[in-house]
Amino acid sequence: MPTTAAQHRSVPLVRELVRTYQAFEQLSNIRVREHGLTPAQFDVIATLGNTPGMSCKQLSEKTLITKGTLTGVLDRLLEKQLIVRRVDDKDRRSLFVSLSAAGEAVFDSTFSDVVLHCGSAYDGLSDQEIVDSIAMLSKLRAAISAKLES
Known part of the structure; x- marks a missing residue:
C-alpha cells in the first residue's frame, strides 16, 4: 500500500507526541516514586484529592488506569490505609471510594x-x-x- 501525503505529515507528529508523553511520564514518575507511590497509585490519589470521593466506575473513567488494573491499585491503597471503600448509598451494587x-x-x-x-x-x-x-x-x-x- 503506497504512503500518502497525510501519512508523511503525521508520522513525525505522532513520534513527537509519543516522545513528549514518554519524557513527561518519566519526569513525573521519578518524583511520584520519591513519595513512595506507583504512578497508578498517584493517579488515583490525585483524582480523589479535593473531592468527597466517587464510585469505582467514575474513578476508572477519570484515571488513566484500566478497569482490571484499578482493583489491584485500590487494594494496595487500602492496605496502605490511604483510601476508604464502602458500598455506595445511592447504588448498593457499586463501591464508593474516597481518601x-x-x-x-x-x-x-x-x-x-x-x-x-x-x-x-x-x-x-x-x-x-x-x-x-x-x-x-x-x-x-x-x-x-x-x-x-x-
Missing part, C-alpha cells in the same frame, strides 16, 4: 510537589508558547475525537 485522612495528607504533600516539579520543565517556554501549545494540543485532540466519532 482516608492519611490519603488526604499524602495528596496534600505529593500533588503540588509533583505538579511543581513537572511544571518546572516548562520554565524555558514563554507564557505565549504555553498558551499556543495548549491551543494546538486541544485542537489536535478535537480532531482525533471527531475521527473517533465518525
Whole structure:
C-alpha cells in the first residue's frame, strides 16, 4: 500500500507526541516514586484529592488506569490505609471510594510537589508558547475525537 501525503505529515507528529508523553511520564514518575507511590497509585490519589470521593466506575473513567488494573491499585491503597471503600448509598451494587485522612495528607504533600516539579520543565517556554501549545494540543485532540466519532 503506497504512503500518502497525510501519512508523511503525521508520522513525525505522532513520534513527537509519543516522545513528549514518554519524557513527561518519566519526569513525573521519578518524583511520584520519591513519595513512595506507583504512578497508578498517584493517579488515583490525585483524582480523589479535593473531592468527597466517587464510585469505582467514575474513578476508572477519570484515571488513566484500566478497569482490571484499578482493583489491584485500590487494594494496595487500602492496605496502605490511604483510601476508604464502602458500598455506595445511592447504588448498593457499586463501591464508593474516597481518601482516608492519611490519603488526604499524602495528596496534600505529593500533588503540588509533583505538579511543581513537572511544571518546572516548562520554565524555558514563554507564557505565549504555553498558551499556543495548549491551543494546538486541544485542537489536535478535537480532531482525533471527531475521527473517533465518525
